[in-house]
Amino acid sequence: MTARPSAAEARALWERHAFLLLAGLPRGAHLALDAHAYVVDTQFQGFKMVPPGLHCLTWQAGAWDGDRHDVLAAEGMRSVLFLYTAAHEVFVRTYEAATDTWAVPPGTDARTPAAVSQEHLQALDAQLAPYPMDGASWAALTHWLAQSPRTLERVFRTHEHAGDATCDSFTPVAPADTLATVRELRAQRLPDTPSGLAFTPVCLAHSWPPDAQGAERTLWSMDKSWRLAQVLAQASDAEGAERNDAGPLLREAELCFLLVQCANHAGALEHWLALVDLFCYAGARLGAPAPHALHPAEWDVAAPAACTLDVQLDAHVAWMHTFTAQCEALPTTVWTDELAPYEARVLQALAQLRAHMARALGAWAARHERPVGPTPPHERLVQAWRTLSAAVHTRFGWALDARLDEEVEVDDDDDAPVVVDM
Structure with missing residues (x-):
């Protein structure tokens, strides 16, 4: 079991790590950060001591039987949001239940750093969950992704708009004519946001040069x-x-x-x-x-x-x-x-x-x-x-x-x- 950080170590983490301020999630919602799962209570306001790099926020607003904290609900649609954090950066989002999406603060977009005072962060400290200290597995899983945001921008096409890199369990790999309800609502909110994940085509069926004989x-x-x-x-x-x-x-x-x-x-x-x-x-x-x-x-x-x-x-x-x-x-x-x-x-x-x-x-x-x-x-x-x-x-x-x-x-x-x- 990983030991709790000392007071000096906690202050150092506070200075060089990021904060995820997440408001609006209903009590009992399932949430995970970098595959560490939680069930939200009324006091939850986000995460603190988040190391710089790539992170994945997974959520599932629907409640399910029991009060397990080790996994998300086994059934139903999940949604994910990928983000990169820098030292002492503050990431602010508000959950909107009607669209099952996260809204940015008024007057900003997904690329605008949030301006939050040190006093406000300290006041929220008791409502912020600490980032899990055993992050070695996540670092190994994101070794290449942590080196550049370009792949995330390419696959989610965030370079074409100012939205978050987000999708759900059923987001198509290629643009589709028929969209699920959640994606329709998202498109209404962000009309210029392209749908579908833009992976590099592989096509193993015809794997020879065009002029090969x-x-x-x-x-x-x-x-x-x-x-x-x-x-x-x-x-x-x-x-x-x-x-x-x-x-x-x-x-x-x-x-x-x-x-x-x-x-x-x-x-x-x-x-x-x-x-x-x-x-x-x-x-x-x-x-x-x-x-x-x-x-x-x-x-x-x-x-x-x-x-x-x-x-x-x-x-x-x-x-x-x-x-x-x-x-x-x-x-x-x-x-x-x-x-x-x-x-x-x-x-x-x-x-x-x-x-x-x-x-x-x-x-x-x-x-x-x-x-x-x-x-x-x-x-x-x-x-x-x-x-x-x-x-x-x-x-x-x-x-x-x-x-x-x-x-x-x-x-x-x-x-x-x-x-x-x-």
Whole structure:
């Protein structure tokens, strides 16, 4: 259990952390901040000591039986609001029950900092809930999102208006003609606000270049490396980032997971699963030979030419760390309960990633007598996989390495290719 901060520590937190002042919630409303759930009483006025960075406010105004404080109600629609806080910033919103939305103070918009005196904050101190001190899990889940607000602005299109980044469980991923009641009311209040979440299109069904024919089309229909490169570039271009920057797509993967975890958003779940498939089936990007090519152990003295795509491991390493943090945040029973229909799909994708890694490491070893440097990129790839494999085995009982006959190591002389006279 985390110890309570001392008086000096509390004063330091007060000075450098933010405040969320939330008025108007009815008694018994369900509320969560960064996946820590509460049931509101009549004294509640918001949160204090909120660290700078990205935060997710989840609410569900309808009451339900019982008085549990550990989770939100299992049924019904949830809504979420994402916000970035800075040191000692004050975020002020008032809940409007008629529209199930949060209103900004009169004369301001979502981007206008609130002007609240120190005396007023001190007067509210007893009615402000302290931010949970065990924020390590949230920091891991928002590692990439905390670095830039551009992905949030792109997906929620807040760069096109001055509204909050908010949605509910049924907000469509693409603009739709028929909107739910809550979204209709929101549109009436904010007529210029576009509807729908603007995720980067993945489209795994046709994953080859437009002019690909024959063998090339077959290759890229099985191996999603070309599609991954295109999706990474599209997400980066949309945020004005460098074309080889994986940050925008990794932030999108984190955002999808948070929408699933906090709002049970089905569209975000489908996109999150598509991104899992996209990384797991992109073997050529790791340097793996084509699916029907010779295994590196069967290569002759002269190694075959490298794949037409450059070997780029950093995005896969970063994605595996992101996926590991997400798995560690999921309930241990999630793949037998809520996500049971998707377990086989995810396990198959991870098995394919493991097979691609084994062939990629074998190909790398065949071209290099010894590793270059103490921690070559392939070693980071192996370590990221080991961390992921250990995490899912501990939480879900998945044995990701059981289906393969060999463990390929980049720093083991025994893994060098063997030349066999035929």
